[in-house]
Amino acid sequence: MIFHHARRIARGVAAAGAVCAFGLASAGAAQEARPVNAESCTSCHGPGGVSLGAIPTIAGQDVAELDAALRGYRDGARQGTIMGRLVGPLSDAEIVEISAYFAALTGPEQ
Numbered sequence: 583m584i585f586h587h588a589r590r591i592a593r594g595v596a597a598a599g600a601v602c603a604f605g606l607a608s609a610g611a612a613q614e615a616r617p618v619n620a621e622s623c624t625s626c627h628g629p630g631g632v633s634l635g636a637i638p639t640i641a642g643q644d645v646a647e648l649d650a651a652l653r654g655y656r657d658g659a660r661q662g663t664i665m666g667r668l669v670g671p672l673s674d675a676e677i678v679e680i681s682a683y684f685a686a687l688t689g690p691e692q
């Protein structure tokens with residue numbers, strides 16, 4: 583009887599382990615979805631893209647505005663002190679990805 587019970591507990595633990603492993607796997611996928619260079623943006627634009635100072639907040643901005651701003655800086659159509667040099671090496675795909683990432687973050691007034 584006791585043995586039988588122990589086996590049932592063991593099976594329960596194994597099932598819980600499977601749930602855990604799944605949780606870790608989806609957390610990993612979420613991290614992969616974050617653009618590689620998004621971390622470099624937050625050093626100036628604030629944690630999570632919400633600025634603590636004079637540099638504009640980019641979290642929660644319209645995705646099309648972020649996209650247009652980044653392309654503008656990269657292609658020279660939009661003037662800035664530093665952004666042009668920073669986004670120079672970004673591809674169109676990276677700009678789309680980074681814009682979507684910051685647009686999806688919660689802005690300060692939400």
Ligand code: HEC
Pocket residue numbers: 619620622623624625626627637638639640647648651652661662663664665666668680
């Ligand atoms: C060294 C500091 C610094 C870093 C790093 C930085 N930015 Fe900026 N960003 C600025 C400054 C300063 C401005 C204002 C324009 C200018 O002077 O270039 C700006 C402007 C912007 C704007 C326009 C915002 C608006 O409302 O007008 C966007 C969008 C933006 N940055 C996105 C990014 C992204 C995305 C990254 C990471 C790839 C990034 N920035 C990295 C300093 C930085």
